[in-house]
Amino acid sequence: MxxxxxxxxxxxxxxxxxxxxxxxxxxxxxxxxxxxxxxxxxxxxxxxxxxxxxxxxxxxxxxxxxxxxxxxxxxxxxxxxxxxxxxxxxxxxxxxxxxxxxxxxxxxxSSRARSPVVVVLGGSGGVGASTLAAALAQLGADRPQGAALVDVDPLGGGIDLLLGAEQTRGWRWPRLNGAEGQLGDLRAHLPVVDRVSVVSMARGPALDLAREPLAAVVAGLRSWHSLVVLDAGRSLGPAAREAVRLSTRQLLVVASGIRGVAAARQTVAALGLESPELVLRRAPGGLPPDLVAEAVGYPVLARLPEEKALAAAAERGEPPARGSRRRYRRVVARLLAELVEEAGNG
Ligand SMILES: Nc1ncnc2c1ncn2[C@@H]1O[C@H](COP(=O)(O)OP(=O)(O)O)[C@@H](O)[C@H]1O
Ligand SMILES: [Mg+2]
Known part of the structure; x- marks a missing residue:
């Protein structure tokens, strides 16, 4: 071309x-x-x-x-x-x-305003949604304009912790929650880890994140980054719904056991997801991918390997796609390639 x-x-x-x-x-x-x-x-x-x-x-x-x-x-x-x-x-x-x-x-x-916006949702609690969102943003940061990671989960504890950026100075949601309209380049104001611009919740009382600032921040980030990843976790509030509306792709992380599948189906219905794509996290007694896809009613895009070291890394604040977690990184890299390739972002 x-x-x-x-x-x-x-x-x-x-x-x-x-x-x-x-x-x-x-x-x-x-x-x-x-x-x-x-x-x-x-x-x-x-x-x-x-x-x-x-x-x-x-x-x-x-x-x-x-x-x-x-x-x-x-x-x-x-x-x-x-x-x-x-x-x-x-x-x-x-x-x-x-x-x-x-x-x-x-x-x-401009075509940059059309950078992909991927929302990551948890089909059940603690299934690895935030970890996947952070890893996608980290690997996406290799793209020409880097990546942004936006925390949309008011009870997630702050995604900056997962990246070891809780001490990094910069704006967090409380500073941005009044934003509206056209924002300029936010990169200079946000904490940046591994070329990922991070919009995180802060510690302290949970923030009632409104739709307008989320839309303004995502639009702003989108024009300055090649990829924007939204971590909506298990939230069902207006901000999570807005995150889904703003996204170009919806990933639902599903634990492959019977309960995980049941919870994922409820999540799809509760958020009115129209075209989620599933990412499987293996659970004890888990169903094979084709059965999960059939039960939830949407395709499985990736299967995350179990990576024991991830939990300890998260506690240390070491970003998930750094370090020696090669299998996990390889799967996320492949998933990312599928998410960005047809966006024609090059
Ligand atoms: N593929 C994986 N293998 C092993 N542990 C994982 C994996 N993905 C996430 N974890 C761990 O599971 C826990 C919950 O992950 P997190 O991403 O916070 O889930 P969620 O955002 O869905 O609540 C964390 O300790 C994390 O390190
Ligand atoms: Mg989370």
């Missing part, structure tokens, strides 16, 4: 082009600047977002390109903007007052 730019910029040299390109650069996106309209058809079709400067609107409209979404007319000449908005099926971003909106459009439209 040919290299694709996130953003097509149709603008002649000048202030508007400068402003657009500095916004593109500030968000570390790739842009193709086209002024020769003979060359515009391909990028017009392929780019995630098209920004047309007011000085090029008339020429571009003259080419009668096929209709597409995600076209924005940008510039200072309000008359030109409104005249060519309809012919180009474009929304209008007047400058300079629309600069913040331009940033939003760039981030939401």
């Amino acid at each position: 040919a290299e694709r730019s996130d953003v097509l910029v149709v603008a002649g040299p000048g202030d508007t082009q400068d402003l657009i390109l500095s916004a593109v650069a500030a968000h570390e996106l790739g842009a193709a600047v086209v002024t020769d309209l003979e060359q515009v058809a391909g990028p017009w079709r392929d780019a995630a977002v098209v920004l047309v400067a007011d000085d090029q609107a008339r020429r571009l409209a003259g080419r009668a390109l096929p209709h597409r979404d995600g076209v924005f007319l940008v510039g200072t000449d309000v008359g030109t903007l409104s005249a060519w908005s309809t012919p180009l099926s474009a929304r209008v971003i007047p400058l300079p007052e629309g600069a913040a909106w331009l940033a939003t459009v760039l981030v939401e439209g």
